[in-house]
Amino acid sequence: MFEGWHLLTNKNGKEIIWIVKGYEHPKEGFISIPYRISGNRIKSDEFSNYIPKEYYRYLDCVGRDVPVVRKDDILNYYDPKEMYFSRKNSLPEKINDLIKYLNPEYVGLIGSYAFGFQVKHSDVDLLLYGNNREIYEKLIELRNSGFISNCINRYNKVSDTMSYNSYKILSELRVLDSCYMNIPYTIRILRQIYNKECVSNYKTLNIFKGEIEIYDNSENYLVPSIYLAYSENYGKIEIMTWHTRYSELPLGKYIIEGVIQLDLKRNKLIIVPDLGGRIDPIKIWA
Known part of the structure; x- marks a missing residue:
């Protein structure tokens, strides 16, 4: 699992x-x-x-x-792949059309639709895996063509770690947590579709709060999202997040709060904002 x-x-x-x-x-x-x-x-x-x-x-x-x-x-x-196939016919038709167009190798359904708890404006929560870069680029093309847009205000989902101004700036750029032809969805593009026993080795060091500049966001659409950034105090540093709210960040300068971890196997410093932290844009290059 x-x-x-x-x-x-x-x-x-x-x-x-x-x-x-x-x-x-x-x-x-x-x-x-x-x-x-x-x-x-x-x-x-x-x-x-x-x-x-x-x-x-x-x-x-x-x-x-x-x-x-x-x-x-x-x-x-509950296997998300099995949940998708068992509930595929109860999903909004436009979402099934979107999945067909994206053509992933793997589709999983999670969240409220997976268990029949959905209400009006519930997201359709999907896990996708395949040609991940192609999947993401297709979503961007759909946004540029007007098929994907931010149709509802979801600030209540992120208000605990993000200002409204930050939400407004970033939400307009997103395609993983948006709406396809007015149907809200959240897509998580997975790095892999298998598990393994614990092999990584991280050590939590201290708290980080300060300004960073993201100079490489080529993996900002994957789970987890990983960014390469520069910190005045630490030099080159990575940012790793499992939260959808911090995915798809554009290049630019940010104020970030989180914990600093040391990846002992790679000898790399990593900022993790997911535990009581936050990320707010100062200036983005998008």
């Missing part, structure tokens, strides 16, 4: 659906965050309320304590 799969557990009579995060996992379970309890969506600031203390483990491949759902506790697995 890898990024986007769902798991079902039952603790004290309450069913919890979890979302698997990342591609590397320990032998005994899967790094996951809670998604729904008894059918109700769990807000990000409430995650800790539903994660048993015994699930937390320090993993070298993450560089910090993370929740690991133990295999013995898993009642059911």
